[in-house]
Amino acid sequence: MEIVKVKNLSTTFGKNVVHDNISFNINKKEIFGILGGSGSGKSVLVKQIVMLNTIQKGTIKIFNKDVSNLSLEQSHFVKKEFSYLFQFGALFSFLTVIENISVLLKEYTELSDDLLEKIAYTYLEIVGLPKDCANLYPSEISGGMKKRVALARCLALEPKVLFLDEPTSGLDPSSTQMINELILYLRDVLNMTIVIITHDLDTIKTVLDRFIILKKDIIFNGNIAEAMNSDNEFIKDFLTNKKA
Amino acid sequence: MKSYGNFKFNQISEDTFEMLLLGSWTKDTLNKNIEELEKLKLSYTLKVNIDFSALKECDGAAFIYLISFIKKFPNENIVIKNLNIYETRFRFYEKNYQENNLKEEIRTTVLKDISKSINKVTHEYYFSFVNFTQFLGKIFFFFIYSLFHPKKIRLKAMFKYIETSAINALFIVGTASFLVGIVIAYQGAVQLEKFGANIFIVEMISITMLREIAPLVTAIVIAGRSASAFTAEIGAMKITDEIDAMRTMDFEPTLFLTLPRIFALIISLPLLVFFADIIGIMGGMLIAYTDLNVSFWDFIQRMQTEVPLKHFLIGIFKALFFGIAIAIIGCYRGFQVQNNTTSIGQYTTLSVVNAIFAVIALNAVFSVIFTQIGI
Numbered sequence: 116m117e118i119v120k121v122k123n124l125s126t127t128f129g130k131n132v133v134h135d136n137i138s139f140n141i142n143k144k145e146i147f148g149i150l151g152g153s154g155s156g157k158s159v160l161v162k163q164i165v166m167l168n169t170i171q172k173g174t175i176k177i178f179n180k181d182v183s184n185l186s187l188e189q190s191h192f193v194k195k196e197f198s199y200l201f202q203f204g205a206l207f208s209f210l211t212v213i214e215n216i217s218v219l220l221k222e223y224t225e226l227s228d229d230l231l232e233k234i235a236y237t238y239l240e241i242v243g244l245p246k247d248c249a250n251l252y253p254s255e256i257s258g259g260m261k262k263r264v265a266l267a268r269c270l271a272l273e274p275k276v277l278f279l280d281e282p283t284s285g286l287d288p289s290s291t292q293m294i295n296e297l298i299l300y301l302r303d304v305l306n307m308t309i310v311i312i313t314h315d316l317d318t319i320k321t322v323l324d325r326f327i328i329l330k331k332d333i334i335f336n337g338n339i340a341e342a343m344n345s346d347n348e349f350i351k352d353f354l355t356n357k358k359a
Numbered sequence: 360m361k362s363y364g365n366f367k368f369n370q371i372s373e374d375t376f377e378m379l380l381l382g383s384w385t386k387d388t389l390n391k392n393i394e395e396l397e398k399l400k401l402s403y404t405l406k407v408n409i410d411f412s413a414l415k416e417c418d419g420a421a422f423i424y425l426i427s428f429i430k431k432f433p434n435e436n437i438v439i440k441n442l443n444i445y446e447t448r449f450r451f452y453e454k455n456y457q458e459n460n461l462k463e464e465i466r467t468t469v470l471k472d473i474s475k476s477i478n479k480v481t482h483e484y485y486f487s488f489v490n491f492t493q494f495l496g497k498i499f500f501f502f503i504y505s506l507f508h509p510k511k512i513r514l515k516a517m518f519k520y521i522e523t524s525a526i527n528a529l530f531i532v533g534t535a536s537f538l539v540g541i542v543i544a545y546q547g548a549v550q551l552e553k554f555g556a557n558i559f560i561v562e563m564i565s566i567t568m569l570r571e572i573a574p575l576v577t578a579i580v581i582a583g584r585s586a587s588a589f590t591a592e593i594g595a596m597k598i599t600d601e602i603d604a605m606r607t608m609d610f611e612p613t614l615f616l617t618l619p620r621i622f623a624l625i626i627s628l629p630l631l632v633f634f635a636d637i638i639g640i641m642g643g644m645l646i647a648y649t650d651l652n653v654s655f656w657d658f659i660q661r662m663q664t665e666v667p668l669k670h671f672l673i674g675i676f677k678a679l680f681f682g683i684a685i686a687i688i689g690c691y692r693g694f695q696v697q698n699n700t701t702s703i704g705q706y707t708t709l710s711v712v713n714a715i716f717a718v719i720a721l722n723a724v725f726s727v728i729f730t731q732i733g734i
Contacts, residue, residue, distance in 0.1 A: 209701055213459075224387065224390070225390045226386065226390060226420065227390075227393070230389075230393070232458075233423055233427050233456075233458055233459075234419070234420055234423045236457035236458060236459055237423050237452060237455050239457065249459065253699065254702075272386075300451070304447050
């Protein structure tokens with residue numbers, strides 16, 4: 116079943132063509148990668164799917180609903196079904212770490228503060244952060260920690276679809292591995308569909324089920340084995356040069 | 360067997376119960392389930408078997424609640440049965456389950472230790488005083504330095520700030536002083552007319568305007584406009600690491616950011632005050648003509664003979680210091696901004712409040728000094 120359907124999407128900024136008539140689908144329970152060089156419009160594409168950027172030409176459907184034509188009620192429904200992890204976390208600076216994690220549950224459910232706190236502490240543990248950072252503000256923690264808190268915030272509402280914008284950039288190798296394992300776990304056990312924008316070769320090789328490479332057009336759509344066997348030089352370079 | 364909505368409670372033997380979870384345990388139904396469970400007022404010494412076999416739906420929040428519920432009992436008193444499809448998720452949440460056990464410590468120490476918070480506040484004040492002194496010292500040092508190395512003065516930046524903080528402010532400064540001029544003339548006119556001393560409106564307006572009102576009104580408008588702008592600009596640069604980038608390139612922020620702004624206000628504030636003088640007195644002249652029948656020509660002639668130049672010069676002299684104070688405060692607060700978005704707002708507010716207060720305080724100090732030395 117397709118969760119996200121992108122059809123004939125074109126995007127231009129001034130004279131600069133970012134997407135030229137691209138189409139692809141993201142299936143349920145899939146870990147889907149969006150790859151491409153800097154400025155190839157990866158973030159723009161995902162932001163169009165989550166209704167942050169407007170669609171210039173073409174259609175995007177999420178849960179079989181056209182995102183450029185949603186009623187207020189439908190949009191409320193859709194927005195509770197997905198979470199977006201921003202590249203630098205985008206934590207609310209006026210809330211502490213623990214409040215940031217529980218903010219969604221606090222807003223959308225009527226659970227007691229005591230239980231909310233337990234839930235938040237559990238998610239803090241799930242993303243591998245120590246308890247003593249719970250009462251700190253986002254300005255007081257490091258970039259990598261911010262990202263993990265933001266991931267915990269995304270998970271707290273247990274969305275069906277998770278959009279991750281470079282989830283492992285700026286993390287140390289062991290944290291990267293932990294996040295990668297967590298991503299696999301989320302897909303296997305919580306049945307989440309996960310869309311990842313990434314440059315991390317480890318993530319590409321070990322986590323992604325399928326990915327596309329953007330370069331105005333979609334120049335590749337398939338899994339890692341297919342990509343390595345492809346005779347397109349650009350794709351090979353793209354996936355191997357980063358080792359250096 | 361008793362049924363309570365989403366679970367059944369069943370006594371098996373004297374001290375052993377079975378709890379059969381039913382239906383849906385999710386974020387939306389959880390509150391009701393918890394309420395019912397709490398109504399039972401269970402003693403945590405009982406033995407309970409929890410059976411998941413009839414459970415239809417369960418999400419993370421509910422798992423976490425159930426785990427916290429289970430943890431209240433001694434380990435050996437709980438038997439979990441028929442987890443089946445929930446096995447991996449239950450074990451995952453169980454493995455990662457955490458409670459906040461630091462809470463009590465933190466709360467009690469904060470409450471108990473009032474002296475600690477007094478210490479903290481005192482230390483902060485002391486620290487900010489030291490910081491400000493350092494900042495002033497740096498400005499003074501680089502001011503002298505740039506006098507000997509005039510090439511280091513960033514003229515282009517300075518002209519840009521003159522444009523944004525003075526030329527663009529002409530309209531608001533003009534309007535404000537024109538209106539104040541009118542108000543003073545109106546109030547004065549009523550009193551002077553009683554004594555038939557109409558012509559004294561000239562001294563009254565000219566002296567108050569030149570000496571006090573125009574410099575003060577101009578400085579307050581500029582404090583509101585430019586101090587906030589300087590703080591926000593420098594603060595945003597600090598958040599985006601631009602200032603640290605400058606330091607690594609050996610661009611001294613004082614030379615690049617602070618001094619051009621200070622020079623800009625030193626130059627432009629006296630000129631703005633001169634402009635405000637003219638417009639304010641024009642407002643007064645208008646009322647003198649319409650209400651007291653003092654013609655423009657009479658007004659100007661009497662001003663020339665009766666109003667000494669010193670009042671004008673005192674106003675301009677004060678404006679110079681107002682300019683320095685506003686620029687220094689605006690920049691200082693900008694450099695204090697920390698790496699979070701709320702602090703820009705916080706320090707911008709502080710900078711405007713401080714700048715306006717500094718202007719009023721400086722004005723009072725000058726007033727005392729000038730009166731004491733008799734000018």
